[in-house]
Amino acid sequence: MKTSQPGTPEQYLAEREAIEFQAAEWSDTLREAGDEPGVRAAFEQWRAESPLHAQAFERIDAAYRTALAAGGSREMVELENEMMALGAARAHRRSHRRGASIAMAAGLMAVVAAGFYLTGGSLQELQHLQQRAAHALAGETLYRTGVGERLAEVLADGSTLTLNTDSRAVVRYRDQTRGVTLVNGQALFEVAKDPAHPFVVTAGGRKVTALGTAFDVRVSEQRLQVTLLEGRVTVEPSVVASGPTAGTPLRTELAPGEQFVTSGTSETVIAQERSAPEIRKADIKRTVSWRDGQVIFENDLLVEAVAEINRYGGRRVVLANDALGNLRVSGIFNTGNTAVFVETLTNFFPLRVVESDAERIVVAAREG
Numbered sequence: 001m002k003t004s005q006p007g008t009p010e011q012y013l014a015e016r017e018a019i020e021f022q023a024a025e026w027s028d029t030l031r032e033a034g035d036e037p038g039v040r041a042a043f044e045q046w047r048a049e050s051p052l053h054a055q056a057f058e059r060i061d062a063a064y065r066t067a068l069a070a071g072g073s074r075e076m077v078e079l080e081n082e083m084m085a086l087g088a089a090r091a092h093r094r095s096h097r098r099g100a101s102i103a104m105a106a107g108l109m110a111v112v113a114a115g116f117y118l119t120g121g122s123l124q125e126l127q128h129l130q131q132r133a134a135h136a137l138a139g140e141t142l143y144r145t146g147v148g149e150r151l152a153e154v155l156a157d158g159s160t161l162t163l164n165t166d167s168r169a170v171v172r173y174r175d176q177t178r179g180v181t182l183v184n185g186q187a188l189f190e191v192a193k194d195p196a197h198p199f200v201v202t203a204g205g206r207k208v209t210a211l212g213t214a215f216d217v218r219v220s221e222q223r224l225q226v227t228l229l230e231g232r233v234t235v236e237p238s239v240v241a242s243g244p245t246a247g248t249p250l251r252t253e254l255a256p257g258e259q260f261v262t263s264g265t266s267e268t269v270i271a272q273e274r275s276a277p278e279i280r281k282a283d284i285k286r287t288v289s290w291r292d293g294q295v296i297f298e299n300d301l302l303v304e305a306v307a308e309i310n311r312y313g314g315r316r317v318v319l320a321n322d323a324l325g326n327l328r329v330s331g332i333f334n335t336g337n338t339a340v341f342v343e344t345l346t347n348f349f350p351l352r353v354v355e356s357d358a359e360r361i362v363v364a365a366r367e368g
Contacts (some may be wrong), residue, residue, distance in 0.1 A: 022046065023056035047242050077248040132306075140172040145185070147314035148336050150291070158192035159199065164218075164290045165335070186218040188288060191231070204262075206236045215254075216287050225285045226260040235260050236275075257282055293335050302327040302345075320354060320364035 018227040026043050033039040045210035047054050051364025135142040145151045145163045152162040155171060157178055164295040165167060166186020169356050176196065177247025180189070182203035191199045193212030203217050204224030218224070226235055254260060259282035286296040296314075297305050306317045312335035319325055327349055333341050342361050 003181070019050075019052055019056045023053070023060040026057060027061045030200075081178045135170060138172075138176065140170050142168065142170050144168045150293075157194060157197070160188075160190040162188040162190075162291060164188075168208055182217050182219055184219060186216065186290065188214070188216045188291065202238055205233055205238055206262075209234045209236075222263060224252065224260075224262050227282045227284070228254040228256055229284055229288070230256050252277065252279065256278070257284060259287070289332075290335065292331055295335055296332050297329050299330055301325060301327045302329050305329045309333065309335075309338060309341050314337045315356075315358070316360040317342060318360050318362045320362055324351070324363070324365065 003344045026046065031044060047057060059152060062272070076078060094363055100314060127234045131142055143151060143161060143163060144152055145165060145167050149166075150162065152160060154160055155178075156173060159178070161169060163178065163351060164186035168183040169185075169187055169360050170181045170183065172179045173179075176198075178194070178197050179285060180187075180197045180199075180201045182201060187316050188200075189199070189201060189210070190212050191213050195211050200208075201217055204219040206224060206226075206321055208215065208217060208222070210231060210233040213233055214229040215231075215233050216225075216227040216229065226233070232253065232255075234253045252260060259303060260277055262277035262278065283296075283298070286298070289296045295308050296310075303319065303322075306319060306325070310316050314336050315338045332345070338361065342353060342363060346353065350366040352366045353361055354364045
């Protein structure tokens, strides 16, 4: 079997997936066949064909052993049933690969189980691992960060995905498109040039398409923000407009240093959009300061600054009344360092801390 890296991302991912299938099948076969000489000889020949074969088998087989040792718990039974159901569904769609799909489901179940027990059995972590396995069976890769975390990953085509705090992205390279869905949060994309395979990010009901460029995307339920650092991107709805703007061009091309901002990210709102999104000049340094663990404020409303600081975890800052939110704040602050932010507020504004515990710091107006 050829194991050198192929020329396109989808070929690369397909080859790695095939190897994982084979490793899972061999793990099952060896467990059932015992020391049968013919089976062992065939396995050793397969394993010797490539270091990738040996590495995949070690991962899958070690995960199986861990899962078997920890088997029998309610969580393990539910997980196994879920993974096998996913594998059967995939096999039904691709009948010629039924055995491989079921084997892959078994292998993923074992990997998830191993991760579950090796991380101390956290139910939340189990749920995240289940999600990863489900995406893997669909030919996708899930990347995520917790509150206060950052993650940088080099994708199969050489592009770089960097996730900010509390973010999730799903990568799926198929056919002629390199696709990423930013489910929530913020991500910086540095795209490897490949004109034959456009790089498309879906977020907040929009599609951002680039060939070779760098751009930042931030999405929440209320807002989508796309900032172009270099190169060229287009932004367009991922649904067909049906309201007052139906039939009008909604495709926007950004120049370096421009920012696309819109409110409302549900498909219904976008399909019936009544006003064009805002295109404005971006403060690039400020937009990407999170990569260095910082946030920059320039005459921002205090209520907005507090919300941004709270994105990164630690003790939450709470304003005692809404009127305080109208104060304006400027400065550069390290993410996750709530205490320094509050100290700055109380030094430069007539504010004081009225309550402080392990979870929050309440700030109110200074008396007198």
